[in-house]
Amino acid sequence: MARGKKHSGGMTAAELMAELSQDEDYLRMKAAQEEQLQARAEVLRRAEQPIVDDLARAGVEVSSVWDLVNTSEPYPDALPILLDHLQRGGYPDRVMESLARALAVGPAAFAWDVFRDLYLRAEGRGEEEGLAVALAASATEEHFDALVDLLGVESKGNTRIHLLRAIKRVGGKRGREVLESLTSHPVFWQEARALTKSRR
Structure with missing residues (x-):
């Protein structure tokens, strides 16, 4: 039978948790943290309610935009x-991220130029990340040169890594050449090397 790991004070993790469960300061801290999490979730729920309502009017029933991000069913x-809501903006960063990630599907290729413009203007980390994912997922062959250009926008940091797989997917031989040229890049090297080794 495995024994619980001892901490430096000679107490097992189970014993430590049992002690903490009786510690009023710890319990108050945990309760406060839980309250903060619930309050934040409620703020986000209220913020995205207009989006959820508009989707419902179009026959798309979800409780959150994230439900679309996590489904494999198409939702044209x-x-x-x-x-529309992504372009309007003004939502909390987490909601903006969910909108962009929900648009990270091939049929959203019609909006690729919009995604690029929003990506270049985005300031929230989540929004940037979501838009980079949308740019990659919806890219077609005609977007190859623009994808490569976006790699040079240093202000977008490592969110640009999402674009590498799309460059390989839509770029063919040119895409592979771009990836090979990035195998020593300080930001892209790891993903570039992995993609140049992969046959997919």
Whole structure:
């Protein structure tokens, strides 16, 4: 039978947790943290409610935009609504991220130029990340040169890594050459090397 790991004070993790469960200061801290998490979740829920309502009117029933991010079912009727709200902006960063990630599907290729413009203007970390994912997922062969250009926008940091797989997917031989040229790049090297080794 495995024994619980001893901490430096000679107490097992189980014993430590049992002690903490009786510690009023610890319990108060945990309760405060939980309250903060619930309050933040409620703020986000209220913020995205207009989006959820618009989706419902179009026949797309979800409790959160993240439900679309996490489904494998297509939702073509939702795309114009999501794009409209993404362009309006003004939502918390986490909601903006969910909108962009929900648009990270091939059928959203019609909005690729919009994604690029929003990506270049985005300031929130989540929004940037979500838009980079949308740019990669919706890219077609005609977007190859623009994808490569975006790699040079240093202000977007490592969110640009998402674009590498799309460059390989849509770029063919040119895409592979771009990736090979990035195998020593300080930001892209790891993903570039992995993609140049992969046959997919």
